[in-house]
Amino acid sequence: MDRLAIPVVAVLSWVAVAHAQPTTSPSAAPPTAAPAKPARAAKPGVAPPASLPVVGETLPLEGTASWPKLDWLYDVPSPSDAAGRVVIHWFCAPKAQACPDDLARIVTLRETGRVYVVAYVNGTKPQALKLDPIRESEGVGRGTVAYGRGATKLMKDLAVTGPASVVVDVDGKVQLVTTGATPAELDARDAKVNAAIAGIKDYVSSSEGPKEVKPGEKFQLSIAIKLASWLKYSAKSPMEMTLTVPPDIKCDATTLKGEQLKVADRQLTATVNCTGAHGIYEARGELRFGYDAPNGSTGIGAESARWKFEVK
Numbered sequence: 621m622d623r624l625a626i627p628v629v630a631v632l633s634w635v636a637v638a639h640a641q642p643t644t645s646p647s648a649a650p651p652t653a654a655p656a657k658p659a660r661a662a663k664p665g666v667a668p669p670a671s672l673p674v675v676g677e678t679l680p681l682e683g684t685a686s687w688p689k690l691d692w693l694y695d696v697p698s699p700s701d702a703a704g705r706v707v708i709h710w711f712c713a714p715k716a717q718a719c720p721d722d723l724a725r726i727v728t729l730r731e732t733g734r735v736y737v738v739a740y741v742n743g744t745k746p747q748a749l750k751l752d753p754i755r756e757s758e759g760v761g762r763g764t765v766a767y768g769r770g771a772t773k774l775m776k777d778l779a780v781t782g783p784a785s786v787v788v789d790v791d792g793k794v795q796l797v798t799t800g801a802t803p804a805e806l807d808a809r810d811a812k813v814n815a816a817i818a819g820i821k822d823y824v825s826s827s828e829g830p831k832e833v834k835p836g837e838k839f840q841l842s843i844a845i846k847l848a849s850w851l852k853y854s855a856k857s858p859m860e861m862t863l864t865v866p867p868d869i870k871c872d873a874t875t876l877k878g879e880q881l882k883v884a885d886r887q888l889t890a891t892v893n894c895t896g897a898h899g900i901y902e903a904r905g906e907l908r909f910g911y912d913a914p915n916g917s918t919g920i921g922a923e924s925a926r927w928k929f930e931v932k
Contacts, residue, residue: 670777673786673794680792681707681738686777690740690770693748700914701761702736703850704790706816711775712751712782713742718801719751722783725806726753730762734817737763740771742782761915785809789816790850822911823847827925835898835931841871842891843907843925853883854918857910861890865903869896896931903927 670686673679681697710726712719729735730753737759741748748767753759766774775781780799787796787809796812798805829841843861847853861876871894873880882889890907906924913919 670774672778672780672797672799675794675797677794678792679709679786679788679794683709683774688770688773688777690766690774691768693745693752693765693767694754695764697736697738697764698761698915700916703914704820704822704848705734705736706790706813706820707736707738707788708813709786709788710737710739710753711742711778711780711784712739713775714747714751716782716801719782722801722806723751723753725810727755727759729810729813730754730759732814732817733762734820735762735813739763739765740774741765741767742772742775743767787812787816790820790848821848822851822919823921825907825923825925827905827927829903829925829927830929832930832932833896836895838893838895839929840891840893841903841905841925841927842889843905843923844890845888845907845909845921845923847886847888847911849886851911851913851919852886853888854910854912856912856918857920859888859907859909861892861905861907863892863903863905865894866899866901868899869894869901869903898931900930901928903929 668686670684670688673684681699681702708726708729710722712722726737726739730737737753739751739753741751743751745767748765748771752765754763754765778784783801783806784799785796786794787798789795795816796809798809824846826844826846827842828844830839833839841863853859858877859881861881863871863874863876865871865874871892873892876890876892880890882891888907888909890905892905894903904924904926906922908920908922911919911921
């Protein structure tokens with residue numbers, strides 16, 4: 621009996637241990653979820669595809685950073701030549717039937733002298749020459765033409781075939797974007813360009829003086845000229861103000877030159893101090909000056925003013 625008891629106890633112990641073990645092996649446990657892969661970061665320094673600007677945006681003369689590298693028939697776009705002009709970015713392709721007709725319109729606008737054309741031709745150099753609105757020496761300083769792979773990629777990114785135009789004013793702001801080629805659309809673009817040209821002012825003048833003063837009381841007569849942002853006063857042309865007044869009006873000067881004229885922030889101001897006896901008077905002043913453009917050209921300006929006042 622004692623010999624049989626030992627195996628029975630051993631068997632019972634083995635059964636208890638077996639029941640205490642898990643019913644499945646660790647290798648059969650459900651796999652844990654794999655961690656999600658992080659989103660791929662954008663490559664540094666890679667610009668997004670180019671897109672058409674909208675009205676009111678600023679568009680640099682050379683386009684935005686997203687525009688591809690371009691090949692040019694002439695020089696790269698020149699800020700000094702484009703200063704003070706309406707810029708037309710013009711897109712066309714040799715296979716676009718409306719492009720030759722619109723080319724004639726663009727040339728007409730360029731010939732106003734107040735338009736700078738940056739053309740983009742989706743084609744080879746010989747094809748670009750056929751759609752060239754600059755026409756070599758005929759339009760020197762009035763624009764340039766891009767062609768080849770860069771122009772093709774740019775027009776693909778912008779989703780334009782041609783003719784298409786982006787009109788930019790003298791302050792670099794987009795005024796109009798056209799992608800159609802109907803006569804009505806092209807007429808509207810040309811009208812917008814001509815209106816922008818009409819609004820260009822190299823300078824504006826103003827004058828100040830009293831309407832009424834007391835006898836013996838000192839008063840001022842002044843003329844001011846404000847140049848456009850792309851211009852500066854020329855040292856090559858003398859600045860001078862001349863004043864004509866009746867004999868009973870006495871002024872500290874009737875001619876102002878050099879340091880007697882004040883120049884600050886593109887504004888030229890000429891001021892004289894006067895007094896007078898009883899009466900109704902009229903005085904006249906004329907201010908002459910010169911100004912330089914970024915392309916090296918010089919303009920001559922002359923503005924006059926009349927003052928009517930009473931001393932009583």
